[in-house]
Amino acid sequence: MNLYYYAxxxxxxxxxxxxxxxxxxxxLALTVAGxxxxxxxxxxDFQQGEGYRIIFIHVPAxxxxxxxxxxxxxxxxxGLAWNTRLSFVMARALAPTGAMFTFVALxxxxxxxxxxxxxxxxxxxxxxxxxxxxxxxxxxMALQAAIDDPRRSDRAGALLNLVGVINVPIIYFSVxxxxxxxxxxxxxxxxxxxxxxxxxxxxxxxxxxxxMYAIAxxxxxxxxxxxxxxxxxxxxGALLEAKS
Amino acid sequence: xxxxxxxVIRRDVLLAARRRGDWLTAQFFFVMVVSMFPLGxxxxxxxxxxxxxxxxxxxALLASLLSLGRLFADDYRDGTLEQMLxxxxxxxxxxxxxxxxxxxxxxxxLLLIAPVLxxxxxxxxxxxxxxxxxxxxxxxxxxxxxxxxxALTLGLxxxxxxxxxxxxxxxxxxxxxxxxxVEGVISGTGAEAHLSLLGAFLMMSLLLAPWVSxxxxxxxxx
Numbered sequence: 490m491n492l493y494y495y496a497x498x499x500x501x502x503x504x505x506x507x508x509x510x511x512x513x514x515x516x517l518a519l520t521v522a523g524x525x526x527x528x529x530x531x532x533x534d535f536q537q538g539e540g541y542r543i544i545f546i547h548v549p550a551x552x553x554x555x556x557x558x559x560x561x562x563x564x565x566x567x568g569l570a571w572n573t574r575l576s577f578v579m580a581r582a583l584a585p586t587g588a589m590f591t592f593v594a595l596x597x598x599x600x601x602x603x604x605x606x607x608x609x610x611x612x613x614x615x616x617x618x619x620x621x622x623x624x625x626x627x628x629x630m631a632l633q634a635a636i637d638d639p640r641r642s643d644r645a646g647a648l649l650n651l652v653g654v655i656n657v658p659i660i661y662f663s664v665x666x667x668x669x670x671x672x673x674x675x676x677x678x679x680x681x682x683x684x685x686x687x688x689x690x691x692x693x694x695x696x697x698x699x700x701m702y703a704i705a706x707x708x709x710x711x712x713x714x715x716x717x718x719x720x721x722x723x724x725x726g727a728l729l730e731a732k733s
Numbered sequence: 734x735x736x737x738x739x740x741v742i743r744r745d746v747l748l749a750a751r752r753r754g755d756w757l758t759a760q761f762f763f764v765m766v767v768s769m770f771p772l773g774x775x776x777x778x779x780x781x782x783x784x785x786x787x788x789x790x791x792x793a794l795l796a797s798l799l800s801l802g803r804l805f806a807d808d809y810r811d812g813t814l815e816q817m818l819x820x821x822x823x824x825x826x827x828x829x830x831x832x833x834x835x836x837x838x839x840x841x842x843l844l845l846i847a848p849v850l851x852x853x854x855x856x857x858x859x860x861x862x863x864x865x866x867x868x869x870x871x872x873x874x875x876x877x878x879x880x881x882x883x884a885l886t887l888g889l890x891x892x893x894x895x896x897x898x899x900x901x902x903x904x905x906x907x908x909x910x911x912x913x914x915v916e917g918v919i920s921g922t923g924a925e926a927h928l929s930l931l932g933a934f935l936m937m938s939l940l941l942a943p944w945v946s947x948x949x950x951x952x953x954x955x
Contacts, residue, residue: 569948624902631898635889644952645885649899652881652945 496575498715499724505708512705519698526691543601549696551594553703554622557587561629562654565647575711577643578718580650581633582710586703588626595619625653639718737822741830742837748807749838755803760842763796767850778855785854786864786915787908793843793868794904797875800839801900802893804831804883805950815954824947832873832880832943840872860918867924870931871911877942878903884949906934 495501527545534541561580568576598616599609610616629646636642719725749756770788771781808814817827847868851861882900886892914927 621902621905624898628899628902631895632885635886635891635895641952641955645949648881648945648949648952649885652903652941 516701523694554591745834829943836876887953
């Protein structure tokens, strides 16, 4: 089986249609499991009380906000290098989901910051760079929306995306660069996590759920984008005839 | 190659010199925005000294953005840009030349005006020096990164506002390090670290921005 077989919109469209229910079901199941662990199994935190449970939404959303931007940049680079239509569709389909996760991370962060730090917002490096990440998402989407010609729109968005991706490592390392109020990362690959295992599990499961959700939604959006762009082709015509 | 670069720069500077009205608008915008702040926040000297570096820097960002609209737009409208892109020299050089010309036209005057505005904000002399130095390193970054935004939004409806949306987030490191250097002098922690980081950012922009903006030009023109 050739992997490139699915690089064509006409073959990817039915594949995406088949995959969406699976990812959606996984996202739902993981969300239910993750929320159950977060709210009923995980113990109350010794210092932060019940308020800490916000991290079960906040941390996965923050992870996804950065991860999706990198994935978008990946598809943009592939699209610019090999001029593949589907890569641009994927990059464009991911943008709104990424912006949504960034917004959720900022919003839940504010809810967490109020009881813990006593302020809705502080101009800390990590918060600020997350806010800038949100601006970058908005910029890419605004640029794509402002250009009517899909070819130019895709390429311009992809270039901006690649320029902006420099910001993602800055977010990640900002905690080390500027020594500020935001606590250091609690999860690390090199040492044992500094939180209870059950809390970590809840967070990881929620992160997986967010990931599956992002894939499912991006595929749905990619399918509509493909239909819109390929509406002149024979296979879309045949599809519409079969439906009606 | 170098001759081509100089030709591009010379042409843009000459065009700006012949149309002084356009060119002066951004400079007066810079002066006026900075002068609005004491009226808004009050004339308290100690507070003005604290916010001064940031205000001057933010105004420099905005003034640079304001003048970006004309970076490629005039040449694009009359077809000159297309001919320039077709000539046998690398397009990266064209983009670099345009960015340098933008800096000469808009960046250097900012450097010369900034100390006067700094005095209005009650900045001490050594801070004024660092302010000029940080702007000298920082404004080329603004021109280089801005050329990417100008190239991407070429010929679009509402391109002026759009370019602000795209480019302001990218200006953030320059703003932090530039204003940080001046604040470092005022608070006594020194400006060297900030200026070094600003210099590193300039090198990175110099390396990457002309290349990206040449690609963006090709995307927008084709």
